[in-house]
Amino acid sequence: MERRERYDPEDIESLLSERSFDELLDEERDFVLRHLSGREEYEQMRALLHYVRPDEGMRAPIEADDRVRSNVMAVFRAQQRPQWQIWLNSLAAWLKPEAPSGFYRPALAFGTVALLIVAGVFAVRQFSRNPENATLAEVHDVKSLAKEESQPPATGDTNGTERNERAAVAEPQAALESESTGAVREENVVRTDAVADFDLDQSSSSSSAGEAAKLPPVPGAPAVEDLAAAQDEDMVTKFTPATTTTSSTAAPSTGHVVTMNELAKNESRANVSDVVVSSGSKRKRSTTKEIADEKAGLDITVSRSMAQDPALLGLISSGW
Amino acid sequence: MALFGTEYGKLGDERLMELVVRGDERAFAALYDRYHRRLLNYFHRMLWNDREKAQDFLQDLFTKLASRPQSYDPTRSFQTWLFSVANNMCKNAYRHEVVVREAAVHFKNGVDREEATHGVEVDREHFRDRLDEELDKLDPDHKATFVMRFHEDMPIKEIALAFGCSEGTVKSRIFYTLKKLAERMKEFNPNALIPHGTARAIRP
Numbered sequence: 338m339e340r341r342e343r344y345d346p347e348d349i350e351s352l353l354s355e356r357s358f359d360e361l362l363d364e365e366r367d368f369v370l371r372h373l374s375g376r377e378e379y380e381q382m383r384a385l386l387h388y389v390r391p392d393e394g395m396r397a398p399i400e401a402d403d404r405v406r407s408n409v410m411a412v413f414r415a416q417q418r419p420q421w422q423i424w425l426n427s428l429a430a431w432l433k434p435e436a437p438s439g440f441y442r443p444a445l446a447f448g449t450v451a452l453l454i455v456a457g458v459f460a461v462r463q464f465s466r467n468p469e470n471a472t473l474a475e476v477h478d479v480k481s482l483a484k485e486e487s488q489p490p491a492t493g494d495t496n497g498t499e500r501n502e503r504a505a506v507a508e509p510q511a512a513l514e515s516e517s518t519g520a521v522r523e524e525n526v527v528r529t530d531a532v533a534d535f536d537l538d539q540s541s542s543s544s545s546a547g548e549a550a551k552l553p554p555v556p557g558a559p560a561v562e563d564l565a566a567a568q569d570e571d572m573v574t575k576f577t578p579a580t581t582t583t584s585s586t587a588a589p590s591t592g593h594v595v596t597m598n599e600l601a602k603n604e605s606r607a608n609v610s611d612v613v614v615s616s617g618s619k620r621k622r623s624t625t626k627e628i629a630d631e632k633a634g635l636d637i638t639v640s641r642s643m644a645q646d647p648a649l650l651g652l653i654s655s656g657w
Numbered sequence: 658m659a660l661f662g663t664e665y666g667k668l669g670d671e672r673l674m675e676l677v678v679r680g681d682e683r684a685f686a687a688l689y690d691r692y693h694r695r696l697l698n699y700f701h702r703m704l705w706n707d708r709e710k711a712q713d714f715l716q717d718l719f720t721k722l723a724s725r726p727q728s729y730d731p732t733r734s735f736q737t738w739l740f741s742v743a744n745n746m747c748k749n750a751y752r753h754e755v756v757v758r759e760a761a762v763h764f765k766n767g768v769d770r771e772e773a774t775h776g777v778e779v780d781r782e783h784f785r786d787r788l789d790e791e792l793d794k795l796d797p798d799h800k801a802t803f804v805m806r807f808h809e810d811m812p813i814k815e816i817a818l819a820f821g822c823s824e825g826t827v828k829s830r831i832f833y834t835l836k837k838l839a840e841r842m843k844e845f846n847p848n849a850l851i852p853h854g855t856a857r858a859i860r861p
Contacts, residue, residue: 348828378836382835386835389788399698399701399708401693402712405712405719409689410685410689412720413685416724417682
C-alpha cells in the first residue's frame with residue numbers, strides 16, 4: 338500500500354524555520370530528503386532563511402520625501418475639484434497664456450467670431466434690401482390705403498368732401514384723445530344721438546358733437562374757406578353741424594355724405610354692435626395714418642388732392 | 658458617524674477606501690501614511706535598490722489611487738489589492754530595464770564573487786548585497802513572492818490573492834527560490850550565519 342504524504346514540498350519552509358536537520362523526525366527527514374539532496378542543502382537553505390529575516394530587521398527602512406506626499410495629495414485635491422473650476426482654469430489659461438506666442442489662439446478665435454458677426458449683419462442687411470421684400474411692403478401699404486379709399490367717399494358735394502375730410506382728420510385726433518376715456522365718450526355719443534334727432538341746440542356741451550350742435554347753422558358759402566382755414570379739430574367740429582345740415586338738404590350725388598344725424602346714429606348703433614365699433618376704430622386709426630401722411634406732404638388720395646386744388650375750390654365757391 | 662482626528666487611524670483599510678471614493682482627503686492621507694513606507698521599501702527591493710525610482714513608483718501608485726479610486730474592488734483586501742498593483746508596476750519596469758540591469762549585475766557579480774572568495778569572514782552587509790544581486794536575477798514573480806514573504810512579512814494567503822494564484826503556488830515559489838538562492842550562495846558558511854537552536858516561528 339502506497340504511503341500517504343503528510344507534507345507538501347512547500348511546507349519545507351516551516352520545517353526550515355523551526356528545526357535543524359538533526360532535529361527532524363524520521364518521517365520529516367524522509368520527506369525533506371525526497372526534495373533536497375541532503376543535510377548540506379537543507380542547512381544552507383535554513384541558514385539563508387534565518388539570515389534573511391533578521392537582516393530585514395537590521396535594514397533601516399527608507400523614508401519617502403515629503404514632496405511625494407504633497408504631490409500625491411495635490412493630485413487627489415485636483416481630482417476632487419469641481420469640473421467647472423477646471424473648465425474655468427483652462428479658460429483662464431487659454432485667455433492668458435504664459436508665453437506671448439500663445440496669444441494667437443484667442444486672437445484667432447475672437448477674430449473669427451467678429452468676422453462671423455460682421456458677415457451675419459451684412460447678410461441681414463442685404464436681405465432687407467431685397468427688391469422683392471420692398472415690393473411686398475409697398476403692396477401692403479397700398480392695400481391699406483385702398484381700404485381707406487373704399488370707405489364712403491364724398492364725391493357729389495365738394496364742400497361735403499372737404500368737410501368730410503376735415504371731419505375725418507379731426508375725428509381720429511379727437512378719437513385718439515378720447516380713447517383713454519372711451520367710456521365717457523360713448524356716453525356722450527349716446528346723448529348726442531338722442532339730442533341730434535330733435536334739437537341740436539339742446540345737446541350736451543361736454544361732447545364734441547354736442548358742442549357742434551350748439552353752434553347756429555352757417556348759411557351760405559364760406560363754409561369751405563372757413564373749413565380750410567380751420568386748423569384745429571375744434572373748429573372743424575364747430576362747422577360740422579352746419580355742413581351736415583346743408584349736406585342733408587343738398588341734392589343727392591353719386592357719393593354719400595355722412596350727416597351728423599347719420600353719424601350720431603351710426604355711432605349709437607356702433608355702441609350696440611361691437612363689430613361696428615371695431616371697424617370704426619380701425620377706420621379712425623387708419624385715418625390717423627392718413628393725417629400723418631398728409632402732414633408729410635404725401636398725396637395719397639385723389640379726393641384729397643382735388644380738395645387742395647385752389648382752382649377747384651374757387652370754382653366751388655363761386656357756385657355757392 | 659462623525660469622523661474626527663485620530664478616528665481615521667482606527668478605521669480599516671476598506672472603510673477608508675470607501676471614504677476616499679467619496680472624496681475624503683483625510684482618508685486618503687491616512688491610507689498614504691499607513692502604507693507608504695512599506696510600499697516604498699517594497700519598490701526599493703524590487704527596483705534594484707534604486708531609491709529615486711522607488712519614490713517615483715510610490716508616487717505613481719498613489720496617483721493612480723487618487724485618480725481612479727473606483728478601480729478598487731471593495732470585496733478584496735485593500736492591502737492585497739495595493740500590493741498586486743505595485744507588483745504589476747514592478748513587472749512593467751522589469752520588462753523595460755531587465756536587459757540593462759542584467760548587464761550591470763553580471764559585471765558587478767564578477768567583482769563581488771571575486772571579493773567573496775577572497776574574504777575569510779562573511780559579514781552581513783556583504784550577504785545583503787549578494788542576496789540583492791541574486792534576487793535581481795530571479796524571475797520577477799519569484800522575486801516579488803520572496804520579497805512579500807520575507808521582507809514584507811505577508812501571509813501566504815494574501816500573497817496568493819495579490820498574485821491571483823493558489824497558496825500552493827506561492828509556497829512552491831518560495832521553496833524553489835530558497836533552494837536556488839542557497840545553491841548560488843554556497844560560499845557563505847551557514848554555521849557562521851545562524852547559531853544553532855534559534856528557530857523562529859513564521860506566519861502561516
